[in-house]
Amino acid sequence: MNLSLVNLDLQLASDMSFPSVKTALTEPNGLLAVGGDLHPQRLLNAYANGIFPWYSELDPFLWWSPDPRCIIKTDEIYINKSLAKFIRKCDYTVTINNSFERVINICSDAPFRQDDTWILPEMIDAYLQLHSLGYAHSIEVWQGSTLVGGLYGIAINGYFSGESMFYLKPNASKIALVSIAKLLNLNGINFIDCQIENPFLSSMGAVEVKRDDFIELKNNAIKQQLGEHFWQPREIQFNE
Structure with a gap:
């Protein structure tokens, strides 16, 4: 710029x-x-x-x-036929808040990223602080004991803003996104803030909304309380 x-x-x-x-x-x-x-x-x-x-x-x-703002409606995340088949047959497991520091560090230097990273050391430190305070969270995708994909973002009550994701094996970032969307939807949260549109997000069903509409959605989500155990580290189901 x-x-x-x-x-x-x-x-x-x-x-x-x-x-x-x-x-x-x-x-x-x-x-x-x-x-x-x-x-x-x-x-x-x-x-x-x-x-x-x-x-x-x-x-x-x-x-x-x-303006506009990119969001994914949690009940409208798009799973095409090939991804649905992959989800049914893959040997991945998904966890929440199991390895936040590893996720953000891999996101900062993801092997597929072609442009310079914006996840700089001072930003990593800041989000690690937010994680320790209970506001920054990660979704991890594993193949056996190997971390193969994930994402992280910021949550304020029911408002979740996704920050970045990565994959080291096929479809791993897609499964991370599907997992958090399903988990939020099951708990009455109807959208994920994706900030800025890109082709990957669009392929997963993301849409753009006017900023005023986004602010209304965000304000309503912040009023929604999640259970105290929602972000506790654990394995979560993604293929049901």
Whole structure:
């Protein structure tokens, strides 16, 4: 990004607050604020308001709220015939919050990634803090004792914002996404925040919605309480 195009009015204040998402730029789409830090409270304030950090190594901290917003409706995740067949026959198992640090570290340097990672060391440290506080969570896909895929994201009550995923074996990231979608749906949560559309997410049934509609969905999800055991480390079923 050419930061010379960024209005200095986007600089964050020294407190933990953010400007209204309605003030986000249309070009680049969704850029809302510049600067600040990755303090856990600032990150939680960001996600609670539908904002997420995304920047490259040489950038300052950049905060985004794009319009439209990409989501997956948990009861409409798309499983094509070949994936359904794979799910029925594969020897994978799926766990929740079993290896968060391994998942985020592999996501930061996933072998299939063609562009530079935005999951920088300071971001990993910040999300590890959020994990210890009970807000950052991972889904892991295993083949035997080998970690072959997974994803991680931020949850505030019933609102789950996916951050990144990886696969080392066929369909492993798809199974991670299917697993969390089914688990959330079984607990009355009707969407996953996917932030920005890409071809993989679209192939799994993701759609784009207007930011105002997303904010309403997000606000309702935050009001929904999940059971106290929802994020406890355990194996979860994905092929039923």
